[in-house]
Amino acid sequence: MVNIIVLASRNAGKVKEFRAIVKDFPVEIKSLNDFGPIPEAVEDGATFEENAYKKALFTAKVLGLPAIADDSGLVVEALGGAPGVWSARYAGAKATDAENTDKLLREMAGKENRKAAFECVLSLAVPSGPALTYEGRCEGEILDAPRGEEGFGYDPVFYYRPFGKTFAELTIEEKNRISHRGKALGELAAEFDKVMAWLRARLLEVKPPKPDHREFEHNDWSKDKMV
Numbered sequence: 001m002v003n004i005i006v007l008a009s010r011n012a013g014k015v016k017e018f019r020a021i022v023k024d025f026p027v028e029i030k031s032l033n034d035f036g037p038i039p040e041a042v043e044d045g046a047t048f049e050e051n052a053y054k055k056a057l058f059t060a061k062v063l064g065l066p067a068i069a070d071d072s073g074l075v076v077e078a079l080g081g082a083p084g085v086w087s088a089r090y091a092g093a094k095a096t097d098a099e100n101t102d103k104l105l106r107e108m109a110g111k112e113n114r115k116a117a118f119e120c121v122l123s124l125a126v127p128s129g130p131a132l133t134y135e136g137r138c139e140g141e142i143l144d145a146p147r148g149e150e151g152f153g154y155d156p157v158f159y160y161r162p163f164g165k166t167f168a169e170l171t172i173e174e175k176n177r178i179s180h181r182g183k184a185l186g187e188l189a190a191e192f193d194k195v196m197a198w199l200r201a202r203l204l205e206v207k208p209p210k211p212d213h214r215e216f217e218h219n220d221w222s223k224d225k226m227v
Contacts, residue, residue, distance in 0.1 A: 005124070005199075007031045008041070008059035008069035013152035014181070018068075021176055021185045025192050038062055041069075043085075048073060048121040049133060051085060056125035064127055066199055072120040072181060074154045076104070076142060078113040087153070097153050101146065104154065114141040118158065118167075120180035122188060124195065126202045132195065136183030140167075151175065 007018050007029050015031045022029060032038060041058035045051040048071040055069035073087035083090040083104065091099040108114070117139045125131035138160070146156030148168025155167035160178065167175055176182035188195060 004028050004030055004065055006035075006059055006063055006065050006067040008055045008067050011152065014070070017172065017176060017179075017181060018185065020172055021182065021189060022192070025189070025196075027196070032059070035063060043071070045071070045085065048085060048119055049123070049135075052121045052123035052133070053125065053131055056123040056131060057129060060125045060127045066124065066126050066203070068122060068124045070120055070122045070181060070184070072118065074104070074158070075117050075119055076108070077115040078111045079107060082107075101154055101157055104142070105144065105157065108142050108144070114143075116140055116142050116158065118154075118180040120184045122181075122184045124188070124199075126199065128202065128205065130202050132188075132198065134184040134187045136180040136185070136187070138178055138180045138183065 003026065005027055007015060009015060010032045015029070015033075019029050038059075039062070041055040043051045043054065045054055051071035052069050055071065056067045059067035059069065071085065073084050075081050075084055083100070087100070089095060089100075091103040095103075117137055120136045122134040122136075123131050124134075141159045141161065143157045143159050143166065146168070147159075147166045148156050148170075150170065150172070151168040158167045159165070160167060160170075163170065163174065163178070167179065176185075
C-alpha cells in the first residue's frame with residue numbers, strides 16, 4: 001500500500017499548498033525537511049518538465065520512495081519568457097524571493113506590456129524511473145509594486161484580474177483554485193485513485209531499490225552548505 005509520497009522541496013509555501021490539496025486522500029505527504037540533509041538534484045533542464053522529472057527521480061532514488069516534484073516559474077511576455085526556468089535563481093543562485101522580485105520590477109520598469117503567466121509541471125516518479133506528468137498555467141499581469149502578505153516567490157506582484165487581487169492577497173483556498181500549481185494538482189487529484197493504482201503497480205514490478213547513498217559520497221556537509 002502506497003501511503004507516503006515525498007515532495008521534493010523544502011519550500012514551506014509549496015509544502016502547505018500540496019498538503020492542503022491532497023488532504024482528503026489516504027496518502028501522507030512528506031517534504032525533504034522530514035529526512036534531514038540530503039543532496040539536491042541538479043536543475044539543469046531547459047524546460048519545466050525536464051527539471052521536474054530530474055528532481056522527482058533523483059529524490060525517489062535517494063530515498064527509495066515515490067516522489068513528486070514541481071518545476072514552476074514566471075513567464076513574462078515583455079522579457080521574452082524570462083525568468084522562466086531561472087525563476088527561483090533570477091537574481092543569483094542564493095537569491096531570496098525579495099531579491100528576485102526586485103530584479104523583475106527593475107527589468108519591467110517603463111514597459112507597457114505587463115502580460116505574464118505562472119506555469120507549473122508536476123512529475124510523480126518511482127525509484128525505478130517511470131513517471132506521471134501534470135501541467136498547469138495561470139495568466140495574469142505584473143504590477144509595478146508588491147501587494148499582499150501571503151504566498152511566496154513572485155506572488156506579491158502577480159495580479160490576477162478576475163479576482164482583482166495579487167496572488168499574495170488571496171487565501172490559500174482561493175489560490176489553490178486558480179493557480180498554476182493548483183490546476184496541475186487538480187488534474188492529479190481528479191484521477192488520484194488511478195494514480196495510486198499506478199504507483200502500486202509500478203512498485204510491484206520491481207523491488208524498490210534501497211536508498212542510493214552513493215549520492216552522498218562527495219557532498220559538502222559544512223554548515224553553510226546545508227539548506
